Amino acid sequence: MSLFLINELHKLNRQQWMSKEDLEAITLSKLKRQVSLAWEFSPFYRKHFAAIDFQPEDLRSLSDLQFLPIIHKSDILAAGEDLYNTGIKSSNSVWLKTSGSSGSPLSLPFMRQDKDRRALKELRALFANGYKMTDRMLIFVEPRCLVECKGLPQRLGLMRRNYVSIFDPEHAQIAKIKSHRPHVIYGYTSTLRILAEAILSGRNPIHSPKILMSSAELLDPVTRRLLKNAFGAEPLDFYGSMEFGWIAWQCEERNGYHINSDCLIVELLQDGTPVKPGEEGELVITNLHSDAAPLIRYATGDVGTLGRQKCSCGRALPLLSSIHGRLVDFVLSPDGRKLSPYSVTCAVEDIPGVQQFQVVQESILDIKVRLLGANGVDDERIRSAVTAAIGFKVRVSVERVSRLPLEPNGKFKVVKSDVYH
Secondary structure: OOHHHHHHHHHHHHHOOOOHHHHHHHHHHHHHHHHHHHHHHOHHHHHHHHHOOOOHHHOOOHHHHHHOOOEOHHHHHHHHHHHOOOOOOHHHEEEEEOOOOOOOOOEEEEEHHHHHHHHHHHHHHHHHOOOOOOOEEEEEEOHHHOOOOOOHHHHOOOOEEEEEEOOOOHHHHHHHHHHHOOOEEEEEHHHHHHHHHHHHHOOOOOOOOOEEEEEOOOOOHHHHHHHHHHHOOOEEEEEEEOOOEEEEEOOOOOOOEEEOOOOEEEEEEEOOEEOOOOOEEEEEEEEOOOOOOOOOOEEEEEEEEEOOOOOOOOOOOOEEEEEEEEHHHOEEOOOOOEEOHHHHHHHHHOOOOOOEEEEEEEEOOEEEEEEEOOOOOOHHHHHHHHHHHHOOOOEEEEEEEOOOOOOOOOOOOOEEEOOOO
8 A cells, every 4th residue: 555545544534533623624625626626627617617607716615515506417428528627637547437227327537546545435434343454355246347456465465355246146156255254245235135045045154254345225124134144244334336436334333324524525405405404315415536527516316314413433424314225216106206215115024924025116106016935925915005105096016026136237226216217
């Protein structure tokens, strides 16, 4: 690890324990720099700022951020090279790409140092949960992300990471866990759930990791219990994306998700207005380390709830109390309300005999519930539970399947809406 990375990691570890005021001062300083860079080098942002008669010196406090326009993925895709920092040489940047599960894959350039900072955010969260540099990690990823880590740190026995394709058969994935005996296991929530079911059904216990990390999908209470029973470790959930890296993470207290507020700014909004603690809002994020392609007030399409209080661990990093998933995974009621996927999943999973399922909203009035391994469950009870959760009379069909479908990128959506596109 270079001196730069060691210094940056030291800063991150120190900043999480600062006072709220000192942490906000760091955030504001970084925001001013990011806005100035966007104004100077990005034609896209210069045009957007000029449209509202905004100059970088107009940004005097964190609250002034709300006056800047909110941008969406469609804006970035349309902007093309106008988004990028024209002062950055291509040789100093690397490109990252989304999985494209939404149908609109996105590629963005990052300065090499900014990409390294993303890894440092991950290390900070891991250290908070007992990780050591000598620990072995097994990571379940899409085939395009398979890499070999054989650099100097690995030859010295540090940051040892092995990667497994999520499309490998379950028995092969379990064999990798047994052969590598990892201290840390990381994967999509659905990948870990499939493995957990295979482990428990085969009565073939594995080596228990000290850290079990899930991401990319909702970690509901039923899945959390299943993972703990199969892997022998309490799941550690985190929230992130290609655009921002790790956004928020759980510490050892599991009181919510600590926002990496010294690296990015998270706003929770309803119709452009900030929500109060305890209320749901769409997450709009500003990256404070994105020099090659600035992302200022980027609407993620994700929905979460801001925490009401500080975590008992003592960290100054603010909390998201929960993350409800993608806006496109919400159920739309006939009267136009957006219903959290939890409102439907909790109603279904409380029915005795239901194991794994998927809810698909095919139209405003048509809901399909796919059931796996629930032959003794009464269909009418499923229909009544879903109708009660939505609050309107809807047509609910029940389909029993031998396997629940995954998205092309290997993820699983417990609630899938054909209404949102």
